[in-house]
Amino acid sequence: MKEQIVYEDNHLLVVNKKVGQLVQGDKTGDESLLESIKNFIKKRDDKPGNVFLGLVHRIDRPTSGLVIYAKTSKALSRLTQMVKNREVKKTYWAVVGKEIIPQSQRLVHYLKKNEKNNKASVFTKVTEGAKEAILTYYIIKILDNYMLLEIDLETGRHHQIRAQLSKTGIPIKGDLKYGAPRSNPDGGINLHARKLEFIHPVTKEEIEIIAPVPQNDAIWRACEE
Numbered sequence: 228m229k230e231q232i233v234y235e236d237n238h239l240l241v242v243n244k245k246v247g248q249l250v251q252g253d254k255t256g257d258e259s260l261l262e263s264i265k266n267f268i269k270k271r272d273d274k275p276g277n278v279f280l281g282l283v284h285r286i287d288r289p290t291s292g293l294v295i296y297a298k299t300s301k302a303l304s305r306l307t308q309m310v311k312n313r314e315v316k317k318t319y320w321a322v323v324g325k326e327i328i329p330q331s332q333r334l335v336h337y338l339k340k341n342e343k344n345n346k347a348s349v350f351t352k353v354t355e356g357a358k359e360a361i362l363t364y365y366i367i368k369i370l371d372n373y374m375l376l377e378i379d380l381e382t383g384r385h386h387q388i389r390a391q392l393s394k395t396g397i398p399i400k401g402d403l404k405y406g407a408p409r410s411n412p413d414g415g416i417n418l419h420a421r422k423l424e425f426i427h428p429v430t431k432e433e434i435e436i437i438a439p440v441p442q443n444d445a446i447w448r449a450c451e452e
Contacts, residue, residue, distance in 0.1 A: 240297075290418045
């Protein structure tokens with residue numbers, strides 16, 4: 228757990244989530260990062276009683292990268308509001324197949340979550356029950372068989388990046404749910420929450436955090452070189 232913590236102070240803690248880790252408990256009953264961090268802090272700081280830790284935002288289980296947890300209720304309420312107001316800038320990296328697409332593009336779609344199959348349906352025009360989803364991607368590296376995209380999110384919808392890139396004809400490597408031809412050995416997908424930028428909710432200083440990519444994946448390592 229110590230290795231995964233990339234930033235910590237009295238108010239917040241940011242971890243670099245591994246593929247397959249849950250950010251918080253769900254119906255699978257698997258131990259979540261929230262529980263693991265609480266146990267780690269309790270032991271490390273020799274804390275009696277319960278450790279307060281609140282999840283500020285989520286990323287999908289097959290995704291890796293940065294997740295913010297709040298260590299105080301004041302930081303939690305402020306950060307949650309900042310995420311809602313889009314005051315936390317999130318930058319993602321995604322590995323996609325080599326296709327002929329514009330160097331950069333702003334994608335605007337309408338997404339509707341299907342609870343049954345836990346998947347987002349994508350529409351190109353306003354549709355009842357669908358929410359507007361906006362992102363901008365940039366091709367930042369070309370490998371032998373893949374491309375690395377940097378993605379700026381304007382909205383935060385369920386499976387947004389996965390669904391929008393799939394609709395554009397470039398599903399994320401390993402993402403079978405959204406049309407990738409094959410899975411990754413670790414069951415994850417090549418989507419990484421790379422960078423967070425925000426004003427600290429208490430100290431008001433500018434925070435910028437960058438997460439290293441998963442080192443057990445040769446393609447990710449090639450992206451970072």
